[in-house]
Amino acid sequence: MTRLTEIETGAMTDEQRRFHDWMAAGPWERREGPFKVLLHAPGLAEAVNQVNQHLRSQGTLAKRIRELVILINARHWETEIEWLSHEPQARDAGLDDAVIAALAQGREPDFRADDEAAVHAFCRELLETRWVTDATFARARDAVGEVGLIEVVCTLGLYSTLSLVMNAFEVPLGPGMSTPIADRRGPGGPR
């Protein structure tokens, strides 16, 4: 059950219709993910997608690191649809199964790659304490570089935004999808 209504294509602005057509031509997560919500504010879906497309295809970060950040974010906000959409992308990009499983279960992963460990520590500290210590900052910056770190922060921030959007509107899982975050808290506590 979703909170959102469908927009009639006849009621869309030209810009909304162009974006709608781009969504319709894409994979499931493009059609049924956050953009379906953002499309309700004309102009917003496109502006958000411009940032996302840059981070996805023009950034300097290794895809493995970017997908790690997205999974950390999905776990933090308990946005299961985001997790399910990105878990296979993270695996394709070379993130270890054991790391993915630990993240899903809320355990500290046993990282084999130093850059993953540094970025994970950075993201967790920023999300949990809102700040990062000098040591955590320096370790992450040394691992991915100054521009890479900016991309890590912006990926975390952009996907936090997408998580809030999907959580606020209770964007549903697709048919046949099972819940990946077993201890997720609903509005009334764990399910």
Next chain:
Amino acid sequence: MSRLPLLDRAALDEATAAVFDAIASGPRGRVSPPYQALLRSPALAGRIQSLGAFLRFESAFPDSLREFAILITARAWNCAYEWHAHYPIAVAAGLPEAVVGAVAAGRRPDFAEADADAELVYDFSTELQETRRVSDAQYGRALARFGEQGVVELTTINGYYAMFAMILNTFEIAPPEGVADPFGGRETAS
């Protein structure tokens, strides 16, 4: 002291200078420290500033309520710079200083009847950021007052300014020297 030095406009490469000038000549009128940080990646900075400009200058959500949501986010992230930058805009847009002052102090404001919309923004944003979700009742109230477009914009404002707080806090970008800590004495940078 920020973890990133400010940029010297004269020393920028062509691509970075073009984005720098586009931001400076737009409605913002200057390149503030967080955009200076982002300009280490000029194409990303340009796209983020477009999204921010949309939320700030084009979205249908009322100015005073947008600014209130920004202040709530700044407080949640202990981000003095964001608070300092948006406080005067919020007050100029008509938010009562007592309401804003309570948020700064970490208290739920006493909302007057005339501030029912601000109360709704406070309750929705606080519940979303603290519990990561909004209850049916909360969602229903926001939907009835702001409509789907309004709730989408409000939610995105919460996220976008959280992203900005992440940037500001990561690079320890603080308000100018001599500005009192808006949150009552907490050290905002290590």
